[in-house]
Amino acid sequence: MVTHPPLLSLDGVTKTFPNGTVALAGVDLDLRAGRVHGLLGANGAGKSTLIKILSGALPASGGAIRWHGEAVRWTRPRHPREAGVATIYQHIPLVPTLSALENILLDERGTWRNRTADRERIGAIVSTLGHPFDLNTPVAQLPIGARQMVAIAQALAGGAELVVMDEPTASLAGDERQTVYRTIRRLAYDEGKAILFVSHFLDEIMALTDEVTVLRDGRAVLHAETDTLDEARIAEAIAGRAVAAIARPDQARSLGEPRLEVQDLRSPGKLSPVSFTLHTGEVLGIAGVLGSGRSELMHAVFGSDPDARGQVLLDGETVGRYPDEAVAAGLALVPEDRAEQGYVPQFSLAENIALARVSQRGGAFIDAASERADAKAAIDRLSIKAPGGDALVTELSGGNAQKVVVAKWLTDDTRVLLLDEPTAGIDIGARTDILKLVRALADGGLPVMLVSSEFEELLAICDRILVMRDGRMIGQADPYATSETDLTLMTGGTTDVAAAGANA
Amino acid sequence: MSAKIDWRRTFGLREAGVYYALLILLFVLAAIASSRGLPPYLSAENLGNIAYQASLIGIMGVAMTVMLITGAFDLSVASVAALAAAVLVGLAGSIGFVPAALAALCTAAAIGLINGAIVQFIGINAFIVTLGTLTAVRGLVLILTGGRSLMVENPAILGHMLAFESTRISLFWPALVLTIVIAGAGIMRRAPLPIAAGLIIGALALLAGPTVAVAAPVIYLALFTFVMWAVLRFTVIGRRLYAVGGNAEAARLSGVNVHAYKLAAFVLSSVAAGFAGILFGCRLGAINPTALQGSELTVIAAAILGGTSLFGGAGSVVKTVVGALLLFTLTNGFNVLNLGANYQGLIEGVVVVAAAAIYTVGGNRRRSRKPVADTAPEAPPVVEGATA
Numbered sequence: 001m002v003t004h005p006p007l008l009s010l011d012g013v014t015k016t017f018p019n020g021t022v023a024l025a026g027v028d029l030d031l032r033a034g035r036v037h038g039l040l041g042a043n044g045a046g047k048s049t050l051i052k053i054l055s056g057a058l059p060a061s062g063g064a065i066r067w068h069g070e071a072v073r074w075t076r077p078r079h080p081r082e083a084g085v086a087t088i089y090q091h092i093p094l095v096p097t098l099s100a101l102e103n104i105l106l107d108e109r110g111t112w113r114n115r116t117a118d119r120e121r122i123g124a125i126v127s128t129l130g131h132p133f134d135l136n137t138p139v140a141q142l143p144i145g146a147r148q149m150v151a152i153a154q155a156l157a158g159g160a161e162l163v164v165m166d167e168p169t170a171s172l173a174g175d176e177r178q179t180v181y182r183t184i185r186r187l188a189y190d191e192g193k194a195i196l197f198v199s200h201f202l203d204e205i206m207a208l209t210d211e212v213t214v215l216r217d218g219r220a221v222l223h224a225e226t227d228t229l230d231e232a233r234i235a236e237a238i239a240g241r242a243v244a245a246i247a248r249p250d251q252a253r254s255l256g257e258p259r260l261e262v263q264d265l266r267s268p269g270k271l272s273p274v275s276f277t278l279h280t281g282e283v284l285g286i287a288g289v290l291g292s293g294r295s296e297l298m299h300a301v302f303g304s305d306p307d308a309r310g311q312v313l314l315d316g317e318t319v320g321r322y323p324d325e326a327v328a329a330g331l332a333l334v335p336e337d338r339a340e341q342g343y344v345p346q347f348s349l350a351e352n353i354a355l356a357r358v359s360q361r362g363g364a365f366i367d368a369a370s371e372r373a374d375a376k377a378a379i380d381r382l383s384i385k386a387p388g389g390d391a392l393v394t395e396l397s398g399g400n401a402q403k404v405v406v407a408k409w410l411t412d413d414t415r416v417l418l419l420d421e422p423t424a425g426i427d428i429g430a431r432t433d434i435l436k437l438v439r440a441l442a443d444g445g446l447p448v449m450l451v452s453s454e455f456e457e458l459l460a461i462c463d464r465i466l467v468m469r470d471g472r473m474i475g476q477a478d479p480y481a482t483s484e485t486d487l488t489l490m491t492g493g494t495t496d497v498a499a500a501g502a503n504a
Numbered sequence: 505m506s507a508k509i510d511w512r513r514t515f516g517l518r519e520a521g522v523y524y525a526l527l528i529l530l531f532v533l534a535a536i537a538s539s540r541g542l543p544p545y546l547s548a549e550n551l552g553n554i555a556y557q558a559s560l561i562g563i564m565g566v567a568m569t570v571m572l573i574t575g576a577f578d579l580s581v582a583s584v585a586a587l588a589a590a591v592l593v594g595l596a597g598s599i600g601f602v603p604a605a606l607a608a609l610c611t612a613a614a615i616g617l618i619n620g621a622i623v624q625f626i627g628i629n630a631f632i633v634t635l636g637t638l639t640a641v642r643g644l645v646l647i648l649t650g651g652r653s654l655m656v657e658n659p660a661i662l663g664h665m666l667a668f669e670s671t672r673i674s675l676f677w678p679a680l681v682l683t684i685v686i687a688g689a690g691i692m693r694r695a696p697l698p699i700a701a702g703l704i705i706g707a708l709a710l711l712a713g714p715t716v717a718v719a720a721p722v723i724y725l726a727l728f729t730f731v732m733w734a735v736l737r738f739t740v741i742g743r744r745l746y747a748v749g750g751n752a753e754a755a756r757l758s759g760v761n762v763h764a765y766k767l768a769a770f771v772l773s774s775v776a777a778g779f780a781g782i783l784f785g786c787r788l789g790a791i792n793p794t795a796l797q798g799s800e801l802t803v804i805a806a807a808i809l810g811g812t813s814l815f816g817g818a819g820s821v822v823k824t825v826v827g828a829l830l831l832f833t834l835t836n837g838f839n840v841l842n843l844g845a846n847y848q849g850l851i852e853g854v855v856v857v858a859a860a861a862i863y864t865v866g867g868n869r870r871r872s873r874k875p876v877a878d879t880a881p882e883a884p885p886v887v888e889g890a891t892a
Contacts, residue, residue, distance in 0.1 A: 304757055327759025335757050342757075344750035346817040355747055358740045359759030365739055408758065 013063035038209035086155030145176025239484035256280030265310035285462030330415030350375035350389035399430025567776030575816025588781030612778025620770030655790035669786035679709035749816025
């Protein structure tokens with residue numbers, strides 16, 4: 001049913017960053033009017049880079065982009081916008097204090113605010129969307145789903161022919177998703193727009209799209225009509241590779257003594273009640289896509305979510321429900337966002353490492369000599385590339401800064417280590433270092449909880465995996481009997497957990 | 505791994521600019537004084553005077569610096585100081601100096617607690633809350649004084665208060681002892697900076713002679729600054745104050761009770777303001793309801809001159825005191841040399857903005873040192889966003 005000529009076609013598009021990292025290694029992609037095209041891929045597969053190239057935020061290094069059959073070179077966000085490409089991001093950049101109407105008109109030129117003609121024109125567009133929001137309401141007062149519709153209306157007001165949507169449903173509730181789906185279908189089939197729909201959720205890709213492209217390691221490894229595919233085939237294409245550097249033992253390790261018991265832990269609106277036990281020497285993986293409640297679970301265990309209720313027992317003793325009490329008890333959390341939550345930017349490497357140790361050990365005075373020794377030990381142990389303990393942590397690269405955040409907690413007083421996406425956004429070398437360290441720590445007896453979007457990492461080093469979706473723990477997987485494809489299906493699909501054959 | 509000193513950084517404008525500014529200003533004023541045939545400007549007496557004039561602002565500035573380090577802000581200090589002075593003067597006649605001073609400090613602490621609790625637990629911006637208390641507490645002073653000046657009538661108590669504030673303390677022998685302690689510590693640790701600092705203090709003491717003395721508030725300021733400097737420099741509390749201001753979330757997840765530290769900073773700021781108010785009340789044994797009005801801005805200006813970041817996580821109490829000295833040297837210079845008081849405000853304002861500019865530019869240069877990349881750089885943020 002490929003009848004239309006492509007509206008936009010990418011031909012061997014590459015992107016190499018100045019430091020040599022290859023993000024896109026030659027991608028071909030044809031987007032046609034009146035069709036919804038699904039784009040999938042694991043983290044680091046090149047999706048974000050591709051979207052940034054389409055939106056003009058990054059220039060491509062090589063290959064050709066054709067728009068209506070003509071070669072174009074977009075180097076600024078303005079260029080594709082004027083041509084008719086609108087990009088809608090997952091975190092919608094709107095001005096919260098302005099009304100929906102003013103946000104929609106934000107990039108229009110002209111002199112006057114509040115022209116009647118504008119209002120009528122936008123009103124007509126919004127009515128085709130089914131009036132999902134009131135034009136005069138400040139965006140801050142709109143629910144997230146309505147904000148997504150504001151962004152879509154913004155795209156339409158600019159006369160877009162191609163709408164690129166980067167995980168538009170990741171932060172939406174069920175009925176809000178339905179509204180977005182309906183809108184996408186109407187845009188494609190009634191108004192003849194081309195849609196590029198990026199998502200982690202396989203079920204919505206299956207339900208919504210006409211054709212699918214899967215990226216892996218900067219290449220399009222699968223391109224097919226959606227009705228010729230099933231979820232398993234897509235999941236396999238997404239996964240498809242292994243962590244070569246970490247050898248996985250042939251058989252399951254036996255679990256040690258129970259150490260951390262979590263009983264009926266919950267947080268209203270974020271986490272449905274969960275209970276589980278963490279054992280000595282165990283790496284417990286938490287699998288789930290963004291927004292599945294995996295970080296919320298970590299914060300609830302650590303006591304840094306003030307709304308969380310329930311019991312956390314360490315060696316049979318209740319852990320206090322504040323982070324300072326949790327730290328004193330021996331819990332340690334490496335948070336997801338190292339820059340926002342992990343380190344103090346004004347502090348040196350040694351000072352950042354010392355910050356947590358003091359919370360564990362107490363003490364009133366700073367012992368500069370032992371801090372320098374600790375920093376040196378951390379630099380050696382984690383192979384941190386840094387000029388020394390006096391270096392500011394902001395002068396380090398992402399991978400090395402992450403190692404500093406991990407090193408904060410590598411003390412004898414840490415009794416349970418919670419790692420939230422410790423390998424996000426860092427290169428393969430640092431990633432392997434951290435994973436090896438985590439496995440070694442667990443083999444030394446330390447219980448570890450590990451959240452990762454990279455399911456191959458979980459499968460490589462975890463003893464058990466808990467699967468989360470929509471704030472609920474939906475099952476448990478045995479890493480020795482589960483494939484990455486299964487995990488992708490469980491976290492992203494509607495597939496029943498038992499049916500995926502992964503019951504531990 | 506060594507505690508190497510980066511000399512270019514330590515003596516660069518960013519780190520040491522406020523010291524240079526004070527020295528240059530002093531020598532310029534001294535040169536003008538001698539060219540006009542006035543008595544020597546750099547006399548021990550005149551320098552002691554400047555320090556005395558700067559002491560109240562300095563005391564509040566040190567606490568304000570701690571406050572700014574934690575990432576908060578306190579506009580109410582001058583009003584709190586006036587309230588403390590009013591409580592002291594109002595009560596001293598009936599209950600005696602010491603109990604009245606304690607009551608004044610408790611009043612100040614209570615206001616700090618209210619400020620901090622509203623900011624931390626209700627979550628209103630500190631600027632707004634303390635702008636409110638600035639006005640409300642000043643109103644309280646007007647109510648307490650009935651809009652008139654209060655004074656202490658009892659001569660014995662008045663004497664007690666004046667003694668607390670205006671006793672002159674000889675500096676000669678303490679300075680020599682300090683010289684030996686600092687230089688000795690420097691020699692033991694093989695650190696050149698303390699040796700030099702010790703020798704300079706000793707030389708200045710010998711130069712000024714054994715009669716040199718300063719008023720008590722200067723000593724109070726010096727002690728308070730020393731204690732706060734040591735707390736910030738050597739204790740875990742200090743480290744955590746910086747961490748709370750630098751990245752509150754990282755501090756919280758590292759097991760720091762962020763609320764407690766921020767609340768403590770508000771209380772410290774108000775108690776220091778209360779102490780400054782007590783000194784102010786003792787100076788004259790009287791209080792006028794508009795006393796110290798507007799000084800909160802001088803306090804903040806001193807902290808900014810000292811390089812304290814308004815965004816938290818950085819700052820030095822010693823440099824704030826130097827900043828206060830700089831501001832009062834300007835004032836003092838204009839008065840002593842009769843340079844035309846009309847220009848004073850203009851020049852002070854320019855100095856503050858110029859200092860902030862130096863810190864900002866210097867700070868950028870340090871930050872722009874590129875990290876050794878080992879991974880793909882994050883693409884630049886898409887500023888224009890999701891628009892068609």
